[in-house]
Amino acid sequence: MKRRLFLKSAMASSAVATAVGAGLLTPKMVFAASDAFTATSKAAVSAAAGASEGTFKFKAPKIAENGAVVPVSVDASNLDNVTNISFLVQTNNTPLAASFNFAGALGFVSTRIKMGKTSPVTAVVTSGGAVSALTNEIKVTVGGCGG
Amino acid sequence: MAEQDLLLPSLSKTDNIKERVMRIKIITMAIAAMLSSTVALSAQQSSVVQADIDAYQGYFLERFPNVDGLQGFSKGAYAMNEDKMMQFEAVMEMPPFEDLVEKGGELWEKPFANGNTFSSCFEEEPSLIRAAYPRWNSAKGKVDTLEQALIDCLVSNGEKKWGTGKGKHAWVAAHLTTLGEGTFINVIVPEGDEAALAAYNDGKKHYYAKRGQLNLSCANCHVEGAGMRVRGNTLSPGLGQTTHFPVWRGKWARKTNGVDGFGTIQRRYGGCNKQVRAKPFKRHKSEYDNLEFFHTAMSNGMEITTTEYRE
Amino acid sequence: MAKIKLKPKAKKGVIKVKAIVKHPMETGLRKDKKGNPIPANHIDHLTVTHNGNKVVDADIGAAVSKDPYFQFQVPGAKGDEITLAYKDNNGGTGSATAKSK
Numbered sequence: 401m402k403r404r405l406f407l408k409s410a411m412a413s414s415a416v417a418t419a420v421g422a423g424l425l426t427p428k429m430v431f432a433a434s435d436a437f438t439a440t441s442k443a444a445v446s447a448a449a450g451a452s453e454g455t456f457k458f459k460a461p462k463i464a465e466n467g468a469v470v471p472v473s474v475d476a477s478n479l480d481n482v483t484n485i486s487f488l489v490q491t492n493n494t495p496l497a498a499s500f501n502f503a504g505a506l507g508f509v510s511t512r513i514k515m516g517k518t519s520p521v522t523a524v525v526t527s528g529g530a531v532s533a534l535t536n537e538i539k540v541t542v543g544g545c546g547g
Numbered sequence: 548m549a550e551q552d553l554l555l556p557s558l559s560k561t562d563n564i565k566e567r568v569m570r571i572k573i574i575t576m577a578i579a580a581m582l583s584s585t586v587a588l589s590a591q592q593s594s595v596v597q598a599d600i601d602a603y604q605g606y607f608l609e610r611f612p613n614v615d616g617l618q619g620f621s622k623g624a625y626a627m628n629e630d631k632m633m634q635f636e637a638v639m640e641m642p643p644f645e646d647l648v649e650k651g652g653e654l655w656e657k658p659f660a661n662g663n664t665f666s667s668c669f670e671e672e673p674s675l676i677r678a679a680y681p682r683w684n685s686a687k688g689k690v691d692t693l694e695q696a697l698i699d700c701l702v703s704n705g706e707k708k709w710g711t712g713k714g715k716h717a718w719v720a721a722h723l724t725t726l727g728e729g730t731f732i733n734v735i736v737p738e739g740d741e742a743a744l745a746a747y748n749d750g751k752k753h754y755y756a757k758r759g760q761l762n763l764s765c766a767n768c769h770v771e772g773a774g775m776r777v778r779g780n781t782l783s784p785g786l787g788q789t790t791h792f793p794v795w796r797g798k799w800a801r802k803t804n805g806v807d808g809f810g811t812i813q814r815r816y817g818g819c820n821k822q823v824r825a826k827p828f829k830r831h832k833s834e835y836d837n838l839e840f841f842h843t844a845m846s847n848g849m850e851i852t853t854t855e856y857r858e
Numbered sequence: 859m860a861k862i863k864l865k866p867k868a869k870k871g872v873i874k875v876k877a878i879v880k881h882p883m884e885t886g887l888r889k890d891k892k893g894n895p896i897p898a899n900h901i902d903h904l905t906v907t908h909n910g911n912k913v914v915d916a917d918i919g920a921a922v923s924k925d926p927y928f929q930f931q932v933p934g935a936k937g938d939e940i941t942l943a944y945k946d947n948n949g950g951t952g953s954a955t956a957k958s959k
Contacts, residue, residue, distance in 0.1 A: 459633065462630045463630060468924065470923075477931075500914060504913035505932045506872065506932065510927075511927060511929070514921050641877075805925055
């Protein structure tokens with residue numbers, strides 16, 4: 401359970417975001433062997449101090465009507481030079497759901513994610529080199545991954 | 548429909564209940580008068596039925612003052628809860644049912660083997676068809692529903708009957724509901740017509756009767772329990788339920804792997820009966836036809852909302 | 859039915875790009891009725907270009923919903939061309955282009 405401990409450790413979400421931004425962590429890798437993960441976690445923990453509380457808008461339901469289709473959106477139009485918006489579902493097997501890089505598009509994204517069970521979901525925004533994050537807990541009554 | 552636009556702004560949350568119910572009464576009668584010239588419904592609404600409608604609508608308006616007027620109830624469970632409304636709006640940004648509504652439109656236009664089309668069976672122009680049903684058919688002594696009218700049209704033109712409740716049947720009805728956006732529900736039980744009142748009362752009795760192993764009536768959940776939770780689900784208010792059928796349900800869509808979530812109101816009646824562990828009735832027989840008659844009358848004065856998503 | 863439903867709409871200098879991409883988005887963690895694992899089959903990369911310039915480059919994971927919906931916002935005007943393209947973990951690809959309304 402190294403991964404779960406890693407995520408629970410200090411400002412793990414921002415650490416992951418920085419790692420994602422640095423290209424060290426892609427959705428596939430998070431699920432993969434723990435060797436790569438250990439290296440990533442070290443880099444991430446040292447970068448962890450950087451994340452501040454987000455001032456952007458993170459819209460997500462409190463109780464998901466359907467765990468297979470949970471709408472999440474981030475509107476970071478109040479921030480300058482948004483280069484990345486990522487979503488982490490902390491209790492999913494693979495926490496990183498998606499990472500959107502922007503070069504010309506506005507700092508806005510809306511999509512729908514699958515959640516296996518109730519979980520904190522973190523939206524991470526990288527703007528002007530700085531990382532900020534907001535976490536909402538989304539309750540799921542019937543998991544969305546069972547098929 | 549400019550006259551209707553002028554009448555509606557008078558309904559606002561700040562008015563007291565009696566005033567609002569009175570306004571609804573006036574609007575319903577005015578609409579009946581307007582429709583009577585276009586749809587040959589020159590009958591007066593039974594006063595007993597009107598009293599029922601006023602009481603039903605007044606109950607909901609008083610119990611849920613935060614809902615945006617009478618029309619707000621068309622959003623059902625979503626109107627009861629901001630969190631759910633957000634999820635509804637997210638789905639409606641790009642609804643999953645657009646392709647099938649289009650298919651319904653194509654089926655509506657497609658000529659039968661004999662050259663006729665569906666529209667030849669209806670006296671109303673397409674956008675007025677949805678709101679014209681259900682209605683009392685005094686010649687036949689029964690309630691006519693839109694979905695039955697579609698089946699009758701196929702049969703009278705020598706076409707094979709379609710399965711009811713879902714699939715093509717629902718898509719064509721959904722197309723008509725989409726065209727009917729903004730038209731007014733105005734079910735009339737003609738004053739003095741004993742047979743019509745009997746059908747209405749039969750539907751009313753069904754609505755308030757407990758049934759099934761769970762011993763629940765429609766009213767238990769959708770009148771007394773409106774806005775309350777049943778496990779993870781929020782119960783929708785009975786008022787406004789008939790504004791948005793056929794409906795695309797996420798649950799029905801999941802059964803077909805996301806392909807087709809459409810169902811007519813009588814499909815839903817069957818589902819509700821099953822959910823309280825009662826044996827469902829066969830669609831388009833007197834039980835559900837009369838229920839639909841009563842149920843729709845309770846929403847008189849509300850507008851058809853176009854096809855929508857529901858959980 | 860198209861594989862990608864793409865509807866860009868321009869208003870006040872911003873194009874709202876709404877899209878649904880039909881894709882099973884299998885995580886690789888599910889099993890079929892016989893108990894056999896269903897292999898992973900999901901979009902892993904997605905791009906949006908505006909008049910030929912790439913404005914969104916996304917890494918997509920299996921936790922994104924089936925037949926996923928996306929909305930992006932790109933500064934632009936009516937008539938601008940938007941292209942959305944994806945690649946999945948099996949090398950499958952798809953793309954759609956539409957002019958903003």
